Amino acid sequence: MCQLLGMNCNSPTDISFSFEGFRRRAGLTDQHSDGFGIAFFEGKGVRIFRDNQPAAFSPVGDVVKNYRIKSFNVIAHIRKATEGAVNIENTHPFIREIWGENWVFAHNGTVENLEVCKNNHYQPIGTTDSERAFCCMAASLKKRFSSKPSEMEIFNAIVEISEKIAENGVFNFILSNGEWMIARCATKLHYVTRKYPFCTVFREDDEVIDFSQYTTEKDKVTIITTQPLTKNEDWTEMKNGGYVFFKDGDKIFEIIGTLPPCKSHV
Amino acid sequence: MCQLLGMNCNSPTDISFSFEGFRRRAGLTDQHSDGFGIAFFEGKGVRIFRDNQPAAFSPVGDVVKNYRIKSFNVIAHIRKATEGAVNIENTHPFIREIWGENWVFAHNGTVENLEVCKNNHYQPIGTTDSERAFCCMAASLKKRFSSKPSEMEIFNAIVEISEKIAENGVFNFILSNGEWMIARCATKLHYVTRKYPFCTVFREDDEVIDFSQYTTEKDKVTIITTQPLTKNEDWTEMKNGGYVFFKDGDKIFEIIGTLPPCKSHV
Numbered sequence: 338m339c340q341l342l343g344m345n346c347n348s349p350t351d352i353s354f355s356f357e358g359f360r361r362r363a364g365l366t367d368q369h370s371d372g373f374g375i376a377f378f379e380g381k382g383v384r385i386f387r388d389n390q391p392a393a394f395s396p397v398g399d400v401v402k403n404y405r406i407k408s409f410n411v412i413a414h415i416r417k418a419t420e421g422a423v424n425i426e427n428t429h430p431f432i433r434e435i436w437g438e439n440w441v442f443a444h445n446g447t448v449e450n451l452e453v454c455k456n457n458h459y460q461p462i463g464t465t466d467s468e469r470a471f472c473c474m475a476a477s478l479k480k481r482f483s484s485k486p487s488e489m490e491i492f493n494a495i496v497e498i499s500e501k502i503a504e505n506g507v508f509n510f511i512l513s514n515g516e517w518m519i520a521r522c523a524t525k526l527h528y529v530t531r532k533y534p535f536c537t538v539f540r541e542d543d544e545v546i547d548f549s550q551y552t553t554e555k556d557k558v559t560i561i562t563t564q565p566l567t568k569n570e571d572w573t574e575m576k577n578g579g580y581v582f583f584k585d586g587d588k589i590f591e592i593i594g595t596l597p598p599c600k601s602h603v
Numbered sequence: 604m605c606q607l608l609g610m611n612c613n614s615p616t617d618i619s620f621s622f623e624g625f626r627r628r629a630g631l632t633d634q635h636s637d638g639f640g641i642a643f644f645e646g647k648g649v650r651i652f653r654d655n656q657p658a659a660f661s662p663v664g665d666v667v668k669n670y671r672i673k674s675f676n677v678i679a680h681i682r683k684a685t686e687g688a689v690n691i692e693n694t695h696p697f698i699r700e701i702w703g704e705n706w707v708f709a710h711n712g713t714v715e716n717l718e719v720c721k722n723n724h725y726q727p728i729g730t731t732d733s734e735r736a737f738c739c740m741a742a743s744l745k746k747r748f749s750s751k752p753s754e755m756e757i758f759n760a761i762v763e764i765s766e767k768i769a770e771n772g773v774f775n776f777i778l779s780n781g782e783w784m785i786a787r788c789a790t791k792l793h794y795v796t797r798k799y800p801f802c803t804v805f806r807e808d809d810e811v812i813d814f815s816q817y818t819t820e821k822d823k824v825t826i827i828t829t830q831p832l833t834k835n836e837d838w839t840e841m842k843n844g845g846y847v848f849f850k851d852g853d854k855i856f857e858i859i860g861t862l863p864p865c866k867s868h869v
Contacts, residue, residue: 379690379691380691380692397670424645425648426646434726436726458745460703
């Protein structure tokens with residue numbers, strides 16, 4: 338399957354250290370080599386870089402590394418194709434405008450039988466189950482709320498809609514509108530919040546960074562990812578059916594899943 | 604105001620020569636320096652590169668130059684901001700999903716008083732008049748046709764909708780769904796179709812290319828732009844209210860405008 342990476346923080350942050358560790362898994366240390374994408378929110382705008390080459394070797398990946406865009410919210414995805422050809426339209430993250438905002442979505446897993454959503458306003462462009470699921474979610478939200486509701490209403494609605502979609506398969510995802518980030522776990526998702534006092538962190542490939550050199554006392558950075566990227570941080574392992582809603586690096590809402598992650602689906 | 608560049612062709616083509624000439628106007632030879640964007644269709648997918656720096660000096664512009672993406676349809680825009688701050692969400696080209704396709708739109712001019720479109724499904728994310736106009740167009744199309752109609756129906760509908768929008772100001776635009784490209788002229792827009800026998804072309808900055816070295820007899824490449832980019836080609840100057848619909852580099856439908864371009868608006 339695929340792997341997910343998300344970042345939500347309270348000041349514009351450079352995701353390079355995490356992304357460089359993450360993209361090694363796309364062709365170098367693991368086989369998530371069927372393209373990648375990374376979306377950076379800048380205000381209400383989004384830059385998305387995509388490639389159908391493995392992220393580890395992609396010149397587009399090098400651009401992301403060298404350009405060092407700072408952002409409050411970033412979502413990245415490395416793909417191991419299970420459904421849909423390897424091409425740009427099937428590359429996560431997917432994006433749609435909802436209530437005058439960019440919503441960005443990346444999925445890990447496979448969900449089938451979403452034919453019920455066929456006549457929705459939001460239609461998939463590519464052929465992945467992931468984009469179909471996102472379009473179902475977007476359409477359901479738009480049907481419930483003609484204009485943007487409160488954050489708690491959004492969270493509750495997304496939980497309700499996602500539980501229905503999750504009946505059809507494995508539904509790990511990260512979603513953001515540039516203000517907040519929601520993560521849902523089915524089989525595998527972890528997060529860690531970096532805040533003061535910042536310390537020295539060892540990435541799984543032994544790259545080292547002393548975050549205290551790059552941060553202030555007020556900074557808070559939450560990283561969400563399929564598989565922990567560092568060796569000496571206290572990553573929280575989410576459970577099946579678990580949801581977290583982060584804003585400014587803080588956890589605002591949470592549903593703790595009840596079932597143990599279904600390892601066989603990973 | 605801004606400047607537009609579009610390319611529609613019958614085989615995947617590298618737009619570098621034209622784009623390099625075009626982006627000189629964004630900070631080097633002219634003052635369209637308030638950001639730029641360029642969208643490359645790849646199948647039904649799109650890569651969009653944007654920056655709020657002047658295209659002539661932007662590292663993102665350099666990526667576009669060096670990466671040499673080949674595409675059937677490309678739309679680029681260099682901005683001289685008249686309405687809306689200089690930021691990513693206000694950077695053309697704009698994109699929306701219509702009938703399961705990516706539609707990409709770039710505008711030159713200013714159109715006001717589009718409040719009538721306020722409760723549409725498609726809502727602007729940024730604060731430009733251009734994105735408001737595009738959302739109006741997208742919503743009107745979706746209201747008329749619940750699923751994708753024929754190309755002639757699309758062309759006729761876009762002409763009708765655009766004429767209404769154009770009552771509110773200056774509406775030069777280029778629009779593509781990855782299969783075709785539609786251009787409308789209000790004040791200034793030119794196009795040229797390059798085909799066999801290909802010849803040596805001199806760009807306005809005296810860069811030279813011999814297209815016969817890079818093409819086959821079957822290739823057809825149409826370039827649409829605000830101001831001609833080359834000195835020795837026979838550019839067609841469009842008229843106010845003129846529309847062209849290109850597919851595979853060929854002109855399929857056309858409405859020849861009747862009024863002379865209103866130079867005072869350029």
